[in-house]
Amino acid sequence: MPEPVILVDNLVKRYGSTVAVDGIGFAVERGVTAALLGGNGAGKTTTLSILLGLLLPSSGAVRVFGEDVLRHRYRVLPRMNFSSPYVDLPHRLTVRQNLQIYARLYGLTRRAERIERLARDLQIDKLLDRPAGKLSSGQKTRVAIAKALLNEPELLLLDEPTASLDPDTGDWVRAYLEDYRALTGATILLASHNMAEVERLCSQVMMMKQGQIVDRGSPGELIDRYGRTNLEEVFLHIARDKRMLEPVS
């Protein structure tokens, strides 16, 4: 059986007395789109940051492509990428300049060609020579996705990929990500509290609450398990449950 692309074991992150991630473990297989689903402060972004090596955990193990991320992050970083609406690109540089710099950081050789192709695919070709700071939210999201796909990552980590987008743009981004995964066989892990998005894109969902994974399964399995009609109702059931749910190991 092939090794999972992501393997997290007993991961803990504490900030002083606050436990942001509390002993979670999960695996994501190659070619799967998975989601960390939970409310604000559930530990989703913290988990993504640890996977990227931006944040060091208090304890636990994280393996990506079979490599220990805490020890060998530079072996895996060229094969993955990340996008978040909360991390910006320098406003005064044009979109093209920003993308060129990231292409160089990833060591791409045919940079101009790659940028032109992504720009066509993501319909940002008319924005390439505009300063990044002059773009609308929707345009910024497309540019951020272009940046995240520059190195054609085998693993794409997305933090709330459609936050603050209008429904039309949000739908376009979701369709694009579906196509990308289908064409490249990439693995996608997204953190979100957009239930419709997760239901549409993901075959594997980890429900997070207070730093723990309290349930997991496919969207259909979760809906059936809780006797609900959609994932949003499952989320509300879990979020409003007064009793602390037993974490799922």
Added chain:
Amino acid sequence: MNRGSVPRRAMRRFGEARFSPARVWAMLLRYLYILRSSWPRTLELLYWPTLQMLIWGFMSQFLAQNSSYIAQAFGVLLAAVMLWDLLFRSQLGLSISFLEEMWSRNLGQLFVTPLRPYEWLISLLAMSVIRVAIGILPAMLLAIPLYHYSIFELGLPLVAFVVVLMAMGWALGLAICGAILRHGMGAESLAWTVIFAIAPLSCVYYPVTTLPGWLQPVAWALPSTYVFEGMRAVLFEQAFRTDYFLAALGLDLVYLAVGATIFFIAFRDARHRGALLQMGE
């Protein structure tokens, strides 16, 4: 959707390489784009050093007729002000490029790429050299037609002074960047203020012997003090003090080691606190 043509094997090797000049160049290019994108900022680089040179040039012309100290060596104040500005610009050049990343909340984007912190640091140092050259060289050249004074007449000792002051500026810049990484943008003003705290002790315009006896050992602990004393030795005695130069270089190495240690500890601490994703204005 078209698939890209990214050579995976080559890219993995690139990612694993311990040091990549290409990544350093990418970061340098980024700062050059930023600099080029705003001509008022470029103009500002020239503005202060030139203004300082003008004020001290006129002051020197006046004092040359009324002070035996200046009359002995007309350029002593002009050379001092230009070398002092070089130290300040060297520190500021590094800190400003660092702050550009903070202002654009961009550390999270950068450090999910294969970019190493030390590669980033090298690009910051290179940018400091470029900013110093843009800021100081025009002022140095302008002094020649205006006051018939060329700092380049200092000859090879000028190279020694520049090396020592640039290195000291980098060391201070590294420590300041470390403090900003640790304490956030609340510490931003350190980039503009720290250097002025050491100005009186560096004895830019007066000999060390002017200071009270108990303060002189503190002054001699700064590499910049050796430069300004050495500069006066060249101008008044036409002698290059090798002992001063070597002492300053030794101190620079200590300062650079301390500055780099502070920076890298702060960087690692930022990874513990999750600050790389959150840090910014």
